Amino acid sequence: MALRTALMIAPLGADETTDDLAATFTTVDPAAPALTVGELSTQRGDGIFESIGVVDGHPQEVEAHLERLAHSAQLCDLPAPNLEQWRGAVLTVAAECGPGESVIKLILSRGVEHGPSPTAWATAASAADFSRVRTDGIRVVTLDRGYSIDAPASAPWLLLGAKTLSYAVNMAALREAHRRGADDAVFTSSDGYVLEAPTATLILRRGDTFVTPAPNGGILHGTTQLSLFEHLADRGFTTVYETIPVADLRTADAAWLVSSVRLAAPITELDGAALTVDAEFTASLNDYLLSPRD
Amino acid sequence: MALRTALMIAPLGADETTDDLAATFTTVDPAAPALTVGELSTQRGDGIFESIGVVDGHPQEVEAHLERLAHSAQLCDLPAPNLEQWRGAVLTVAAECGPGESVIKLILSRGVEHGPSPTAWATAASAADFSRVRTDGIRVVTLDRGYSIDAPASAPWLLLGAKTLSYAVNMAALREAHRRGADDAVFTSSDGYVLEAPTATLILRRGDTFVTPAPNGGILHGTTQLSLFEHLADRGFTTVYETIPVADLRTADAAWLVSSVRLAAPITELDGAALTVDAEFTASLNDYLLSPRD
Missing domain, CATH: 3.20.10.10 (D-amino Acid Aminotransferase, subunit A, domain 2)
Structure with a gap:
């Protein structure tokens, strides 16, 4: 299914806090270009992800997915994800999901080659009919x-x-x-x-x-x-x-x-x-x- | 090194011919977004690549790289690349390389999820000093x-x-x-x-x-x-x-x-x-x- 929502995330440090989590998110058109060709996710498959099921707008087992995201980051020597920020991203895209079944993907890439920081985004799409x-x-x-x-x-x-x-x-x-x-x-x-x-x-x-x-x-x-x-x-x-x-x-x-x-x-x-x-x-x-x- | 040139390629079929190869290329700013978040290269590392050395504007061993690109495509069940088109892309980005050593990357991705066709691009960057x-x-x-x-x-x-x-x-x-x-x-x-x-x-x-x-x-x-x-x-x-x-x-x-x-x-x-x-x-x-x- 085509993506319905995409949110670019400016990754916070693991322990960083902010009063304005929403300011670290930028909604983008999922059909429009959002990533550069220098992205290591695309050049090297160098990054990690999670796929979260959503039922009637409720994202399932979010904590288990966030824990696994953090575990994957550790195994891949990626900066530890700020789980509060990712939780916020999940809730933000889940709010766009509406009734029925959807899928949220979280992606944390090592970023642009020689770039300063990881690239991160979350997407939501209607799930296929299983x-x-x-x-x-x-x-x-x-x-x-x-x-x-x-x-x-x-x-x-x-x-x-x-x-x-x-x-x-x-x-x-x-x-x-x-x-x-x-x-x-x-x-x-x-x-x-x-x-x-x-x-x-x-x-x-x-x-x-x-x-x-x-x-x-x-x-x-x-x-x-x-x-x-x-x-x-x-x-x-x-x-x-x-x-x-x-x-x-x-x-x-x-x-x-x-x-x-x-x-x-x-x-x-x-x-x-x-x-x-x-x-x-x-x-x-x-x-x-x-x-x-x- | 930061990318210097990026060329998006509208992939031709393996046997397709055109009088205007250049029309299948679009120069893009390598620092600007060019790929959507739904790209399978980025979501699944699902695609193939080649890295070609360039010395004083001359791309090295282009045919061997193109042959290997075609071989990789076959192993990955990707559409056979149009080698004349890829050869043209190499020459186009090589022309931007100038003196010294550079690197050209060719990337053929399975495309956007559920999309109609592969995504393809070529980039050039100055090589690191080895x-x-x-x-x-x-x-x-x-x-x-x-x-x-x-x-x-x-x-x-x-x-x-x-x-x-x-x-x-x-x-x-x-x-x-x-x-x-x-x-x-x-x-x-x-x-x-x-x-x-x-x-x-x-x-x-x-x-x-x-x-x-x-x-x-x-x-x-x-x-x-x-x-x-x-x-x-x-x-x-x-x-x-x-x-x-x-x-x-x-x-x-x-x-x-x-x-x-x-x-x-x-x-x-x-x-x-x-x-x-x-x-x-x-x-x-x-x-x-x-x-x-x-």
């Missing part, structure tokens, strides 16, 4: 991410726990999945463990236990997965983080890819093998995810 | 790239042979090298082979033989390395592509990182071990690289 995907589900193929499960711990410069703008591989994996007749992919480690989807987190069900890959493999800690695990625990289910061998995918009772905007998409087929979808249960998850969450 | 680095040399550390040597062949979605805009890891590796008191890095595969530097190609000398890692490890085929190998062959040396174990780095008689703009930087220290620099020979390589090359 209602059918949430009920009909998705076909998924596994794709090798090339890294062993322990690579991220010993090689932090691979930035595997950071949500960087360098998403060309994630986008290529989605194209490869489509080429194979699937809707999405799940990355696996080179030594045979389950990681994450290019833009979502995997959750498996085994009886009354819900399992997601432990973030020690350098995968992103999914904000939607975190929220859903809290919800499942409240409903009396057990939730666990595990190092999951690829073979375990075939023995799961059910599986979902969860993300901030598409929410819970049940997996109907994994590498060609059918998976059962509990339509009623999946609907209950998406009902929760569509309710206002902080 | 004359001291070319004589005094650089200290280099090896850093694990996380992939095994055979990952790229079995997982093309890792885009390892493409020069994409998703360079956050390359930039992080350079920061890690600086943190370790070095000037640059050489990536190694997880199974112990030598790959490439974040923005350069490694060449080793063993007696009268010059060796560079075989591009089968998914590394970029360096345009400067290619040109230098031709030159070395003309001078009677042997040039070979090899799968090089990391241990071989220590037994090399000399080593260089070569790239389009910094040219041949002799390695003085590799993971803390001193390497001999033949100043005169290195100067002869840079003399060649600074001569007009097509």
